[in-house]
Amino acid sequence: MAHFLDSNVIIGYIFDNADTQGKYAKIVMRIPEEKHSGQTVKNECFGFNENGRCQTVKSDITREFRRVIAALNRGSEVSEILEEMEKINTLDNKRCRTCIIIRDIAEKYNGDAIRLASVLRTSQRNFDAGCLRRRDDVDKKIIFHERDLSYTDIYNTLKEYIEDMDDIEVIIDAHHVGLDICNLVLVSGDKDVTSFEELIRKVTSITDVKRLSSFADYVGIQN
């Protein structure tokens, strides 16, 4: 059966997050079923000019790492850098999100700024390269479909039950694809979508709605 993937599946895969839903996203990407998605998901994940959630978050994290490398290169003390990051966090809630990671790494290389900068550099490159490889995978394995019809009746029905407009757009994107592809299954890690399984099956062309965590049963595919 062909799968239609919600944005949280793709985000989980791009950020290879083995602890939470990411490990199931990995399974979804590895099983041989055809994979589809829509423009709403693509825009949310990758944006029009690479400014979607994935690129923005990746840039935020690598940027903070590079700023620390630069500060070390200019001779700043690790303690000063961390203090500065924490100060920014206090002023601008949660702006330097990598602070905890960097603090942990810095503790291991206490006093060795050169080694610390080198580890930070390699880490941000590997992180960046990994995200890029999985993005290439997404482009290779998922067919993203454009939609030019609004399906107003379905939209209005869904609107009565589902609050988030983006969720509705994703379901309608899937419905649009489901008109051409038999037995299309919508896969989502979002309870706000999966809890409306019955309604979605009733009013759209979607055959089934699966929770991302349900892919835990696919033994042997994870690695």
Add this chain to the structure above:
Amino acid sequence: MLNPHLRFAVETLLKAANPRGEPYYRTTHFQKMVFLLYINLKKKHLDLKLPYCWYHYGPYTNAIEFERQTGVPLSYYTPDDEPTIAIDDVFHEGISSKEAALIDREARKIVKKYQTDGKYNFDYLNNLLDDTYAYAPFEFQRVFNRDFIKILRRLASYDVSKEEVELYLDRLMKYYPYSEIHELYDAYLEWDDTIRLALNFSSSMEVERLAKDFWMIFTEALRMNENENISEDIKVEWRFIFYDKYDKYLADLGKKRAHLLRIYEKDFKTDGEIEMIVDEMNKLAYKMAIER
């Protein structure tokens, strides 16, 4: 005319520097010399109010503002791709004889510095650049334009190792004018990491191209910050141009970086400690992406 001193200084300089309009003296030489003349006269309390900015190839007189101030298009003196024109009569209206003598003396002094027996020295542009860059507002510009770019040319002929180039990159990082050119700082850091990747995984030509591309966008930002005697409307226009070029630059840098990272990934060895850090980065990234 708003600024007769500037017109007089330009014509006097051209008369001293290239009296017959010969091909060894072109716009680029003129641009540097008129800036040095402006600086030297300022030290002697005569302000030419030269409308200039620091740009791709050093100090650069702005043609629009020049014409507004003098009533003469700059291209009249420095036609595109041609030598500067020969000046027979210098326009001296509004200039006292004392001022005229001072300007004439300083113009000749500058020209003489780059000549031996009345002829320009071989590669005198290089010395002119060194002399103008002595007045550059940031050490970063000097290191980049006068050292780093030159060393990259030697990388192609294996005269210099990639480790030596990395030392220059470290120096550049120390001198980047963070407070003044803040808008480009993160792009600069991305460029720095990308060019280090290119040193290991690409050709010297690609390394040089990356350096030149960065210099072009850096100097677009530089001219918005480092200029004198330029009207506000021109600066507003520069700002638009910068942001337009900046978006294109970032997209291009992103593509080049992606290409290099794909090569890098094939080459990198598994390291348990780095993997653990990357795992943490991925966890954080997932959390940030989902909560948005």
